[in-house]
Amino acid sequence: MTGWREFDQNLVSHSAAHHLTTIQFLLDEFGYARVSDVARHLGITRGSVSVTLKGLRQRGLVIEDEHKHLGLSDEGVRIARGIHIKRILLQTLFRDVLGIEDEVAEQDACKVEHLVSDDTADAVGRLLHKIETGKAPQQMQKMMKELEKESSGTVSDFPSEKIQKFAELLEQRQTENEGDTK
Amino acid sequence: MTGWREFDQNLVSHSAAHHLTTIQFLLDEFGYARVSDVARHLGITRGSVSVTLKGLRQRGLVIEDEHKHLGLSDEGVRIARGIHIKRILLQTLFRDVLGIEDEVAEQDACKVEHLVSDDTADAVGRLLHKIETGKAPQQMQKMMKELEKESSGTVSDFPSEKIQKFAELLEQRQTENEGDTK
DNA sequence: TCAACCTGTTTGGGTAGCCAAACTTGCTAG
DNA sequence: CTAGCAAGTTTGGCTACCCAAACAGGTTGA
Known part of the structure; x- marks a missing residue:
């Protein structure tokens, strides 16, 4: 049962995903995106955003022009989209x-x-x-x-009796199938 | 756009979830569960499991008998299930x-x-x-x-042209509906 | 001009998880 | 009886995030 840790070994983390999609959103909506705008939109401090974006810049997903205006690289756009x-x-x-x-x-x-x-x-x-x-x-x-x-x-209560029984049925059936293919 | 951070503010973390379900699995399968068994099953060290389970014990989700055999409280069983x-x-x-x-x-x-x-x-x-x-x-x-x-x-490539167009349609429709209810 | 303000960065602190390695315990085979 | 091993815990280190607070630069109004 290894493999359960693929969780945080994704292309981008939950946090990074939201930073990227936020930049894209701000660009679409207002035509520009700065660190403060991203911070405001995500409800976290400028400092946190600054640090996170430094990482995303190093990974080549986020770019910055001379006026500190943020953008996404092609790869960044692809991921955000x-x-x-x-x-x-x-x-x-x-x-x-x-x-x-x-x-x-x-x-x-x-x-x-x-x-x-x-x-x-x-x-x-x-x-x-x-x-x-x-x-x-x-x-x-x-x-x-x-x-x-x-x-x-x-x-009110998950799982209900009915759903629980049904899930048990599904599980049992699955176990049987595994036996077949083995 | 706050609320995106509810992510890690769940009932249990991804890690905790797997610790709990693993204990339940081991109990069902072998009749007992020890720190080492959980560690082996999850593919992490005994030390990590020890620390994590200390927390789960303090939260009253995991219990331990005199022989260091692990179990789940009622609440623990409920969550794991x-x-x-x-x-x-x-x-x-x-x-x-x-x-x-x-x-x-x-x-x-x-x-x-x-x-x-x-x-x-x-x-x-x-x-x-x-x-x-x-x-x-x-x-x-x-x-x-x-x-x-x-x-x-x-x-091979997500999203395909077709799916992307479709998603844009869905999004547009959604935006319109928000306008209605406002 | 320059103080106030806004923006961005840096730094020290905290939590959650992981590992490696040192240690403690307790059981068991000679 | 004791040496050795397996199991559990502790500790120091690391990464990824978050915050607060201090700091640096640019703009702007009085």
Whole structure:
């Protein structure tokens, strides 16, 4: 059971991910981004941002012009865009397919956006696209509506009896399959 | 845009989550769990485990009998079980609904299991249960099969042109909706 | 002109985790 | 009986983040 520590050995950390996407956001929104702007937007001190960005500059992801205005390198843009798209896709999945309240969906997406693999994010995108283009219309729509109705408000106790039993079933089935392929 | 730091302000950290679920696993599997066993299973040193478990003992999640055999308190069991179930549900979602290769699905689930909200996990469980019990049969099945075919192997470049355009559409739509409710 | 202000950087302090290495304990094989 | 080994703990070091506070530079209003 090694491999669980791949957690923090990602392309970028949670912190770095937010620094990058924030710079991109500020550029799109206001046309410029400075250390203070990033700090304000992230709710941390200028000092912290200064130190973090020094690292990201050394890694060649963030650049700075003569007026201390920040920018992203091609690689930086690529990473920031990837993370941002993952966030959108996950949030949409949680909210529109699973029926989660928007705020919770956004928070969950924000927490995991930089952790999910490209493969998974891509599959989420394709699923959403299929649903969008009506390739899974009536029954899917109906199912989603039902899900939405059920998930009214907040779950009081996780896992519920039913879900727990179901998860145990899934686990058992998985164990059996592992036995097959071995 | 504060709130992005809820990341590490969860009930338990990624590390703690794995310590707890490992103890539970060892108890189920072998009937006992010691510091060394946990260390071996997690692939880290006894020293690290010792220190971490001291904290978890102080928080009342882990207990220890006179023979240095580890156990979980009621609260510890509750947390470990919750995380474990989230992992199963997410892994199943990624693998069986999104068509992700099992190993990747497991890794992704492992990375985010302790981060997703109870609400989201619960909704995933209900969705899977609906699919399971045939409440979204033909078209869903067909869609899943198609997804599986498409996602042959690993995504070379994320995001693809198509997914990126789609994500932009989703984002734009979302922005408009925010305008409505404001 | 120059004090006040805003911006950015540096530094010392704190937490969380990891490792390596030294130490303590207790059991067990000669 | 004791030497040796395995298990657990402690300690010093490292990285990654955060903050607060001190400091350095540029702009600007009076």
